[in-house]
Each structure stands twice: as structure tokens, then as C-alpha cells.
Amino acid sequence: LRGAKVTLRTGVRVTEIAADHVVLGSGDKIRSQLTVGAAGAFPHEWLAQTDLPLRDGFIETTPDLSLPGDPTVFAVGDCAAMPFAPRPKAGVFAVRAAPVLYHNLRAALTNGPRKPFKPQKRYLKLISLGEKSALAEKFDLAFSGPALWRWKDRIDRAFMDKLDDLPPMQPPALPDTLAQGARDILAAKPLCGGCGAKVGNTVLRDGLSSLQGPMDAAILSVLGDDAAVLKQPGGGFQVISADHLRALIHDPALMTRIAAVHALGDIWAMGAQPQVALSSIVLPHMSQALQSRTLQEITDAARVIFDHAGATIVGGHTSMGAEMTIGFTVTGTRETPPITLSGAQAGDCLMLTRPIGSGIIMAAHMDGTARGADVAQALNEMAEPQDRQAFHLRRANAMTDVTGFGLAGHIAAICRASRLSAEISADAIPVYSGARDLSDRGVHSSLYHPNVDNAPTRGRSDPLLHDPQTAGGLLAALPPAEAEIAIRDMAAEGKKSCIIGHLTDGEGPITVL
Structure with a gap:
């Protein structure tokens, strides 16, 4: 510090920090154009609100890194205090503790012997x-110079690369004896979660082809509508839809918010006001205490979304299975006939309220190749309700929500129902951060190929058009003047939307410009 002509003052207290000076406890003022507060490690405040054993606010640990009195809870790194071997808060100890923590976690699960952590002095x-x-x-002994900086830089980058360049997860070895066709199925891409796990549109149409038409005059919906439409005896209309999702992430609360928004999408797409919801939950095998806690997290998160939408959760069904699945059956009401796929007109603009690419990002997340920031951004967007967007699109001639069949598939659904064609601009379509790069690297969801077969396009090729979406945006067909009003009104509320193309006379594949 002396060599850098820095004046060091110790044992003093700062009482005020102003834009151009700092005031010390002695009353002295030190002029400053930039003031930097550099503090040591300090405990998170939430720790004090728990019953964890604390020492100076940090979690107290024993030599095997577990807590005193509870050998099943571990703490390491800057949150932990090590009274058995006091050390300053330095990353080197957290790194060196990792192998011991790994061993002792396994020992706790298998009732095996544990190792003590012996940090170097x-x-x-x-x-x-x-x-x-x-x-x-x-x-x-201390030394300094540019060579040491290069050494430090190389060490730091090599360590961070270990966290970014993760080895691909290897599938389990297959047995020598397998039924015909089983090897191809088991060697295929792992099944995605969310809407990437849906059955393809062609398979769905074939499977439902034997269904008879409505036998009750009050049932007004046709096969392919986002929700069933019922005419109310006292006037008005009710819509009803069911959706469920295989878990994308191991976060019950966030997964519930996404599943609730996803289920509400069909109601919003028909211009209806959400009314009631029934939950359908599959919990993986777990202890009763964990079942209770997880179900409470799911219920609380669902209530927040449905309360915001103006709907009431009136019950549901919960069972246990191989993996977590969260779904909802939702009803909605509307005084006038609901918006369907079949009312679009030639010349209508196609509007979209949310980016595409979530399926690719989640597929990459499954094998560890997606950037964490991109995954977090997509999940946060997917968990945001779209009730205000639906309100501003209430004058749409046709509307749907973009989900498992991809953007191209849902545009094609409007075109088929309205007997039109479409031209869209690939550059006008919003894309989630990171999705384009992953697509260029050949990453895709397990539903990608069925989506390509369901909605072929001509012109510019863009795999993202066939990417299955979870809690995707609303796709609406509006006259140009109404579209501009909707965009303006949504922007005034901080809601994003854009025109991605228009509908034309004729029938045939979607043209991508």
C-alpha cells in the first residue's frame, strides 16, 4: 500500500458516506470521488431465523462437517463455522472440503464410516x-509481479471451466438380450419434460379419430379447439380444459406456477375469464413428512397464480408415481361465444406475446449444456401469468396458446380451421436468450421431429419454429388496426408483444420469410 502511495488508517469507524467524501467517527472528512466498501464474510440474516446451531451467526459444524446434534445436516463454505479448526473465510477451504463432504454424504445415506475434515494451516x-x-x-513470504497474475488467471479460469464444461451424462449400459426394437427406443434421446413430452399431433389426431360428435346440443366445441365449449342454460358460455406437465425442474413451487400458467393458457386463449380449477398431482415416492411439505408448497404456489387470475381451486386428486407431474383442470366463462381457431380472416396480423425456444433450453438443461442464466430467464418468463395480454387481445378473430406443437404447429392449426395460409418473418419472432445458439448446435426437444411432420414450412428454414413450448405465448389473429392498438396498450403496461406475420388467402404450408 505504501508503494502505491495509499494512506492506511486502521481502528477507525465510518459514520457517513457522501457523494464526494467520507466522514469518520472522529469527525474527519476524507474527500472521495469513488468509495468502495470491502467487508469480510458475514452470515445471511435468514440463518438467525432458524433453529440451526450458530456461532457468530454462522452455522456451527463438527469435524465431519455435520451439525452438532444432527448428523444428517451438513454445512460447508462461507456459511459454516469450524470451531474444531478455526480458519478465515477463504475459498480454498470450501474447495478442499468438497471430497470430504461427498464421502460423508454417502456415509450418512449408507450408515458407513465418516472422514474428518482437516483443513491445512x-x-x-x-x-x-x-x-x-x-x-x-x-x-x-510474499512476491509480486505480472507473472504471478498470469499464474492466478490461469488457475482461476481452469477452475471455472470445470463448472462450465461438464462431462455429458452417460446412459446406463444395455443388457445383451433385448426384445426387437427395444435397443432403438432405449438409445433414443431422453424424453423431455413439460410440453416436450407431449404426444405428436399426428398420433393425437389418429387416436381421437374414433370419437363421435357431441350428443348434447349444449356442447359447441369441435376437435382441435383449445378448450371444450359449453352453452350455459341461463345464457353465456363456459369453457373447460385440462393440462398436466412432467416436471422440468426439481422445484415444486416454481414448477407449479409454470403448470398453472400453462393450464390457464387455454382459457385465456378463448377470451374467457378463469373460474375454477381442480388439481391433479403425482408425487414421487418420498417420506410422509416430505409429501406433506411438498404438497403444501404446490398448493401455496397454485393459489397465488389462480387467485391472481380470479379463479378458485376447489379440489383435485393426488397420487404417487415414478416422477412429479403437476396438472390442472380449469373452467372459464364468457358472455359471448369464445374465441376459437376458425374465425381468422385473410389480412389479419399474427401477434405473439412470448418468446419461443423454451423446449430447446429445457432439453439442453437435461443434459447439462444450457447456460444457467438462460434457463433461469426462461423459467421466470414461463411462470408469469398472461391475463393482461389476453385482455388486450379480446377482440382477436382467432387465438390459441403456443404449446407442445410449436409455433409453426399452432399457426397451422389456425390456418387449417380458418382455411387460410400464413406468411411469417423469422427475424420478427422473439427468441429466448441462448435458444438460437443451442438450435444451431443441433439441440432439440424429443417432440421436434413429430412437430416438423405436422406443420411443414417453405422458404427459410428455422428449427425453432417447431420447438415445443411450455406455458408459451398467446398467438392471435387480429385486423392490422386492432393489432396496433393491442401492442400499444400492452406496452403501456410493460407487456411485450409483436407482429410476426399475417394470414393470406389459400391453403398450404406456412411461408417463412
Whole structure:
């Protein structure tokens, strides 16, 4: 510090930080154009609200890194205090604790012997000095210079690369004896969660082809509508739809919010006001205490979304299965006939309220190749309700929500029902961050190929058009003047939407410009 002509003052207290000076407890003012507060490690405040054993606010641990009195709970790193071997808060101890923690977690699950953590007393300190120079200290010897900075930079980057460049997960080895065709099925791409796990449109149409038409005059919906439409005896209309999702992530609360928004999409797409919801939950095998806690998390998260939408959860069904599945049956009401797929007109603009690419991002997330920030951004967007967007699109001639069949598939559904064709601009379609890069690398969801077969396109090729979406955007066909009004009104509320193309006379594949 003296070499850098820095004045060091210790044992003083700062009482005020202003834009151009700092005030000390002695009353002295030190002029400052930039004030930086550099504090040591401190415990998170939420720890004090728990019954965990604490020491100076940090979680107290024993030599095997578990808590005193509870050998099933572990703490390491900056949140932990090690009274058995006091050390400063330094990353080196967290890194060195990892193998011991791994061993002891396995031992806790298998009732095996545990290892004590013995942190070293002496460790290398490499501190950047700025201007691509660093200082190294160990055994009370200190050296500095550019070479040490390059060494530190290489060490830091190599460590971070280990967290980014994860080895691909290898599937389990198949037995030598297998039924015909089983090897191809088991060697195929793992089944995606969310709407990437849906059955293809062609299979769905074939499977439902034997259904008879409505036998009750009050049933007004046709095969392919987003929701069933019922005419109410006292006037008005009711719509009803059911949706469920295989879990995309191991977060029951966030997964519930996404599943609820996804289920409400069919109601919003028909211009109806959500009314009631029934839940359909499959919990994986777990202890009764964990079942109770998980179900409470699911219920609380669902209530937030449905309360916001103006709907009431009136019951449901819960069972146990191989994996978590969350779904809802939702009803809605509307005074006038609901918006369907068949009312679009030639010249209508096609509007979209949400980016595409969530299926690719979630598929990459399954095998560890997606960026965490991209996954988090997509999940947060998917969990946001679209009631206000639906309100501003209430004058649409046709509307649907973009889900498992991909954007092209849902545009094709409007075109088939309305006997029209469509032209869309690939550059006008919003895309989730990271999805384009993953698509260019050949990543796709397990429903991608059935979607391509269901909705062929001509012109510019874009795999993202066939990417299955979970809790995707609303896709609406509106006259140009109404579309501009809707975009303006949504923008005034901070809601994004865009025109991605228009509908034309004729029938045939979607044209991508």
C-alpha cells in the first residue's frame, strides 16, 4: 500500500458516506470521488431465523462437517463455522472440503464410516493488484509481479471451466438380450419434460379419430379447439380444459406456477375469464413428512397464480408415481361465444406475446449444456401469468396458446380451421436468450421431429419454429388496426408483444420469410 502511495488508517469507524467524501467517527472528512466498501464474510440474516446451531451467526459444524446434534445436516463454505479448526473465510477451504463432504454424504445415506475434515494451516494466497499484476504469499513470504497474475488467471479460469464444461451424462449400459426394437427406443434421446413430452399431433389426431360428435346440443366445441365449449342454460358460455406437465425442474413451487400458467393458457386463449380449477398431482415416492411439505408448497404456489387470475381451486386428486407431474383442470366463462381457431380472416396480423425456444433450453438443461442464466430467464418468463395480454387481445378473430406443437404447429392449426395460409418473418419472432445458439448446435426437444411432420414450412428454414413450448405465448389473429392498438396498450403496461406475420388467402404450408 505504501508503494502505491495509499494512506492506511486502521481502528477507525465510518459514520457517513457522501457523494464526494467520507466522514469518520472522529469527525474527519476524507474527500472521495469513488468509495468502495470491502467487508469480510458475514452470515445471511435468514440463518438467525432458524433453529440451526450458530456461532457468530454462522452455522456451527463438527469435524465431519455435520451439525452438532444432527448428523444428517451438513454445512460447508462461507456459511459454516469450524470451531474444531478455526480458519478465515477463504475459498480454498470450501474447495478442499468438497471430497470430504461427498464421502460423508454417502456415509450418512449408507450408515458407513465418516472422514474428518482437516483443513491445512498454511495455504497459498494469490491477490490481484490491478494492472495485471498479483501478489503471492505463503509461509510468510510474499512476491509480486505480472507473472504471478498470469499464474492466478490461469488457475482461476481452469477452475471455472470445470463448472462450465461438464462431462455429458452417460446412459446406463444395455443388457445383451433385448426384445426387437427395444435397443432403438432405449438409445433414443431422453424424453423431455413439460410440453416436450407431449404426444405428436399426428398420433393425437389418429387416436381421437374414433370419437363421435357431441350428443348434447349444449356442447359447441369441435376437435382441435383449445378448450371444450359449453352453452350455459341461463345464457353465456363456459369453457373447460385440462393440462398436466412432467416436471422440468426439481422445484415444486416454481414448477407449479409454470403448470398453472400453462393450464390457464387455454382459457385465456378463448377470451374467457378463469373460474375454477381442480388439481391433479403425482408425487414421487418420498417420506410422509416430505409429501406433506411438498404438497403444501404446490398448493401455496397454485393459489397465488389462480387467485391472481380470479379463479378458485376447489379440489383435485393426488397420487404417487415414478416422477412429479403437476396438472390442472380449469373452467372459464364468457358472455359471448369464445374465441376459437376458425374465425381468422385473410389480412389479419399474427401477434405473439412470448418468446419461443423454451423446449430447446429445457432439453439442453437435461443434459447439462444450457447456460444457467438462460434457463433461469426462461423459467421466470414461463411462470408469469398472461391475463393482461389476453385482455388486450379480446377482440382477436382467432387465438390459441403456443404449446407442445410449436409455433409453426399452432399457426397451422389456425390456418387449417380458418382455411387460410400464413406468411411469417423469422427475424420478427422473439427468441429466448441462448435458444438460437443451442438450435444451431443441433439441440432439440424429443417432440421436434413429430412437430416438423405436422406443420411443414417453405422458404427459410428455422428449427425453432417447431420447438415445443411450455406455458408459451398467446398467438392471435387480429385486423392490422386492432393489432396496433393491442401492442400499444400492452406496452403501456410493460407487456411485450409483436407482429410476426399475417394470414393470406389459400391453403398450404406456412411461408417463412
